[in-house]
Amino acid sequence: MNILILGPGAIGSLWATKFKLAGHNVSLWGRSSNSEQFLQLDDNPAISFSNQHIPSVQNADLIVVTVKAWQVDGAIEPLLPYISEDTIIMLMHNGMGTAPLLEAKLPDNPLIVATTTHGAYKPSKEQVLHTGQGNTQLGGFNAKGAQCDFLADVMNHALPEVNWNPNINAALWTKLAINCAINPLTAIHQCKNGELAAPEFATKLANITYELVEVMNKEEIEVDFDSLHATIMQVVNATAANYSSMRQDVFHQRRTEIDFITGYLLHAAEKHHISTPENAKLYQRIKQIEQSWTEQ
Numbered sequence: 001m002n003i004l005i006l007g008p009g010a011i012g013s014l015w016a017t018k019f020k021l022a023g024h025n026v027s028l029w030g031r032s033s034n035s036e037q038f039l040q041l042d043d044n045p046a047i048s049f050s051n052q053h054i055p056s057v058q059n060a061d062l063i064v065v066t067v068k069a070w071q072v073d074g075a076i077e078p079l080l081p082y083i084s085e086d087t088i089i090m091l092m093h094n095g096m097g098t099a100p101l102l103e104a105k106l107p108d109n110p111l112i113v114a115t116t117t118h119g120a121y122k123p124s125k126e127q128v129l130h131t132g133q134g135n136t137q138l139g140g141f142n143a144k145g146a147q148c149d150f151l152a153d154v155m156n157h158a159l160p161e162v163n164w165n166p167n168i169n170a171a172l173w174t175k176l177a178i179n180c181a182i183n184p185l186t187a188i189h190q191c192k193n194g195e196l197a198a199p200e201f202a203t204k205l206a207n208i209t210y211e212l213v214e215v216m217n218k219e220e221i222e223v224d225f226d227s228l229h230a231t232i233m234q235v236v237n238a239t240a241a242n243y244s245s246m247r248q249d250v251f252h253q254r255r256t257e258i259d260f261i262t263g264y265l266l267h268a269a270e271k272h273h274i275s276t277p278e279n280a281k282l283y284q285r286i287k288q289i290e291q292s293w294t295e296q
């Protein structure tokens with residue numbers, strides 16, 4: 001397949017190199033205006049990719065959008081005149097809420113939403129490390145996207161495990177819930193994920209989870225407190241030594257994904273007239289922190 005990776009950060013670069021090693025024709029669209037970019041995955045030899053090459057957009061069978069949620073709108077804009085309506089567009093990032101924005105801009109394209117638990121890290125512009133094995137779930141966001149289940153096979157050959165999930169909304173909400181619980185708290189306290197297992201966080205995490213369950217149930221996601229709490233704690237423990245992406249963003253004073261994580265939850269809560277004070281507090285605190293950088 002002709003595949004374009006829009007946003008070759010850590011996860012985008014991991015998929016770019018894995019797709020290329022599986023024999024696909026892969027190009028990048030990143031911030032750098034260099035027409036060629038090298039990526040080296042783990043100990044493999046460096047691979048050359050074309051970058052910001054308009055014919056690669058025009059010929060793409062699949063565009064994987066791996067920029068952060070708040071960057072999706074701006075990143076897709078310069079490509080719009082060149083995207084054919086047969087090109088499958090796949091969103092893969094933390095948070096929710098970007099798919100309807102993209103659908104408004106590309107109403108005729110098959111649209112796929114994906115969530116992955118693979119870990120990747122880019123110690124430099126050219127190097128990408130696959131730091132944690134995970135799995136990837138895909139599903140259609142619109143009717144044309146729902147017919148693209150063959151992509152699970154294609155992607156499974158490149159970087160297993162990949163599953164087609166007809167109920168992708170539930171998977172996205174579960175990932176959102178994990179991010180709502182872990183990301184703001186670790187960013188505010190500048191701690192590793194594992195530190196949230198300490199007793200001092202128990203009540204806060206429980207309250208966050210109660211609110212999440214209430215909103216998710218109204219969104220027709222079947223989940224109860226015990227199972228969601230267990231899922232969150234399982235991720236806290238499995239990623240104990242890691243810093244969350246929001247902790248890293250705050251540490252480096254980069255804009256966070258809070259609007260598409262807790263912000264998305266708060267919008268849904270408002271729609272259903274559910275009060276979510278614990279999550280609202282976290283949202284406001286992260287916004288205050290972001291605000292403080294612009295005032296410096």
Ligand code: KPL
Pocket residue numbers: 094178179182183193235239242243244245246
């Ligand atoms: O997705 C993550 C993130 O950091 O954004 C988790 C699952 C919390 C792992 O750190």
